[in-house]
Amino acid sequence: MPGHKYLFRRATAEDADVIRELVHAAYAKWVNLIRREPLPTRTDYDQAVVAHQIDLLYDDDHLVALIEMIPAVDHLLIENVAVRPSVQGAGYGRLLMRHADLLAQSMALRGVCLYTNAKFTENIRFYRRLGFRVDREEPFLDGSLVHMSKAV
Known part of the structure; x- marks a missing residue:
């Protein structure tokens, strides 16, 4: 993506509406597969933007993606990764995940963890290609969650 100007910006309370819109757009493709709204679409982003670190990714001044993270004692939990549907597959997910790796390293954390719906194959x-391994699966609602992690 040469010639692009990328900017990560920490979300503030004023960003809750655009976060909600981006998340709903990014997760819409999964609704038919799991026959319900994915959990990130039900999050209270007015509260999450204060309690978690949500970083917005801009490309040439256009909001294209976001990553929501929660630092823990020894790892960084990636709670949500959302990329605008019109630019999915353009490398923004990799940029977001690299951003999380660098943040975990800067906080002297040993690893990065995440979980996803088992049906989101x-x-x-994608996460496996980035070096994540499956730690465990657990039943959740009408399916299961896959917990994954990697060292940084």
Whole structure:
């Protein structure tokens, strides 16, 4: 993506509406597969933007993606990764995940963790390509969650 100007910016309370819009757009493709709204679409972003670190990714002044993270004692939990549907597959997910790795390293954390719906197989393949391993699966609602992690 040569010639692009990328900017990560920490979200503030004023960003809650645009976060909600981006998350709903990014997760819409999964609704038919799991027959319900994915959890990130039900999050209270007015509260999450204060309690978690949500970083917005801009490309040439256009909001294209976001990553929501929660620092823990020894790892950084990636709570949500959302990329605008019109630019999915353009490398923004990799930029977001690299951003999380660098943040975890800067906080002297040993690793990065995440979880995803077991039916989101393309996401699981993507995370595996980035070095994540499956730690465990657990039943959740009408399916299961896949917990994944990697050292940084």
